[in-house]
Amino acid sequence: MTTDREVLKLLEEVTDPEIPVLNVVEMGIVRSVSVGVHGDVEVTITPTYSGCPAMRTIEEDIAEVLQEHGVSDFRVKTLLSPPWTTDWLTDGAREKLRQTGIAPPEGRSADKNLLMGKVRAIACPRCGSEQTTMVSQFGSTACKSLYKCDVCMEPFDYFKCI
Amino acid sequence: MTPQELQVGLYRLSDNGLILGQRLSAWCGHGPALEEDIALTNTALDYLGQATLVLKQVAVQEGLGRDEDDHAFLRDSRQYHNLLICELPNGDYGFTIARQYLFSAWYRLFLEKLSTVSDEFMAGFAAKALKEVRYHHQHASDWVLRMGDGTTESHTRIQQALNVLWAYTGEFFEFDATDAALVETGCWVDSGSLKSAWEKEVRALLESATLVVPADTWFQTGGRSGRHTEHMGHLLAEMQYLQRTYPGAKW
Incomplete structure (x- = not known):
């Protein structure tokens, strides 16, 4: 294994254990990869939420994928700053979320209205209607809140914008 | 700033989340509605994650080969530096929410500055x-x-909770020699400077909730220096039971 790009490609095999349709690269969890002169690899990751229970699994999964591909000299480093934001989710990742029935984050994290409860309309990932109601700010995982659609009546998860 | 002062500062940061996270975890399976059960346990998870990040840093600073779990589970009561409000028993849902509100209104301002x-x-x-x-x-x-x-019932209960909790809010704004040493080296905040912003916000919210802001009287103190309420020992006994009984036990 020689280049950063090749390592990054390998890491696309590592998915988020709680949202298996997304890999850790398109989620913005992998911040950087650097390959040293002796072929030693350093992967820098950042947690989505401080208490996200998936982080340890992700770290182990990264180690496993690297080892499987013959990379034995590596280390996985955790970096807190700058803090992870949903702005780093790629467009492809957002579309994958929608197709899985999870509404992707709306807007940008710098939009203060989101924190003041003036949430813009969240479209139902199933029928596309914007007539939806928040059931709970906190959902099945730290990164999601719970909504229901007032048109098709289905409940759905919304990936919170942070 | 001495290494000891830095350690106390880090404990003051980690222990609020650790202890309040332990308290909130007890709501798991007991919330008044499923959504609230999930909300409080999610909050607890965030707090515990934050405590983990800070205790990892304590372990790095200390350089004795101990890890974050050692710092979470193997300290004695006097070595915890959380605010007393965090260790109080949960009470009813009104009490838990009143505490969450008073604490997070302060914690948010504190983190913004930090x-x-x-x-x-x-x-x-x-x-x-x-x-x-x-x-x-x-x-x-x-x-x-x-x-x-x-309702009259919910109003009465949350008002009673606020009246009890108010005496614990003075501790938010304490500032001692350790805090001063940390501020001087650019790693801490003078929490006293947050008091007027906190009061303004809390007053406005309580008034729009038709609640009475309790009068300032005597304030409880001690948690930040390791002097705790009678509830702390019981909390630690439960929290530390497994690691004390089976040292080094891992999942």
């Missing part, structure tokens, strides 16, 4: 935790409004 200090770890941690605490604050604010301006 995110601007020059110390890289402190600022990075604060910016990270702030994103989570804003949600906790929003959640607690909504419920204070709903309960205060709700």
